Amino acid sequence: MPDETGGLRERKKLATREALSAAALRLALERGAENVRVDDIAEAAGVSPRTYNNYFSSREQAIVAAVTAERASRVAAALRARPREEPLAEAVTEAVVEQYTSEPAGEALALITSSPRLRKEYVEAAVAMRQPLESAIAERLDGAAALAPAVLAAAVSAATRVALAHWVRASDTGGGFVVVRVERSLPDLLREALAQVAPALRAAQG
Amino acid sequence: MPDETGGLRERKKLATREALSAAALRLALERGAENVRVDDIAEAAGVSPRTYNNYFSSREQAIVAAVTAERASRVAAALRARPREEPLAEAVTEAVVEQYTSEPAGEALALITSSPRLRKEYVEAAVAMRQPLESAIAERLDGAAALAPAVLAAAVSAATRVALAHWVRASDTGGGFVVVRVERSLPDLLREALAQVAPALRAAQG
């Protein structure tokens, strides 16, 4: 009795991808992000360095992917799982917030926020949800304008990025002086950001 | 009587930047994008290769910048130039469409659309308007939520990217067969895309 998902090829590919990003994260935690070479990651995952680059196009991407891996498709799945009679705006907001409520373990998060490159990659990782979201939104918007699903998905992704950028910026205020910062929780920021695009979602559905 | 703008330093910097992107575009048009080396660009602009990378972080960026250079700040300026009593949604839409109505000369456009890397960079160049737009929008939204200007600017930028992506995709359908494509004008696409985010702008202003 085999497990399930698709052919062997796809499973192997996924396994390689996960092995790579897991190795990347582990090594980065052990030695610090700057002391991890691509070759180290490849070796730890048991593939050639060249293969590493078939999966990730930057070191940062591999590290961050260990944390953000399935989030994009999970958001779309979460949206589909919501009752169809629920307004799109609420459904989307809840789907997104839900996927960001269990943030990575403290150590991984500390690692990511400690490096500008990793921070950027982490925030930008939210663009990955655009395509899945677009499909899921399209299913709820049959009669809308052609560009509507794409634009709305892009807007949601953009709002998410703004919220994330705000959130991770909490730690970039280096310099020695302790700046008084009003720390807001991520769900909080996400809800505020998404509330700004909600009217667009309502209008598209209305 | 000197011209105007700021100190010598800033003018030189700007001149260097323009020389670099102009050289990049000219060389790409002459030889094709793949036959242009960073060293060629640097030499044509009279700076060291290393300096080139102080201005642009990819060859594509330099080429595309020749066309998109000031667009971001022009959008913000156009928005500020609009009557304050005009609804934000209209003002933003017109400001954006206005800046995209005179698209680059055919040859440059053909060059850009002929390469996936350049197409991507061209579309992504729209993110540059986020920051300027955020400031300009903030000036019209005094009492709104903290994240509102950032989110709305990001949404507008995202909508613009969707429209551009659709537009440039007109030429990526290669393969020999002539596919029947409904070509829509860029202003047309921009208006449809921006119409999707307009409700959010109205709500923020409400």
Added chain:
DNA sequence: ACACAAACTTGCGTGTACGCAAAAATTCGC
């Protein structure tokens, strides 16, 4: 089972990105 097609991996080579520290240019206080 078998052989053929399609997809993935790998090594190699070329061009690129960027940190660092020294040198050149510009600005500023006096």
Added chain:
DNA sequence: GCGAATTTTTGCGTACACGCAAGTTTGTGT
């Protein structure tokens, strides 16, 4: 105007991204 402070340019070195063309593995039809 003049010398010190700041900013920019530059060379160098290292690591990286990616096209290409084999070589290898997986999927398919018979």
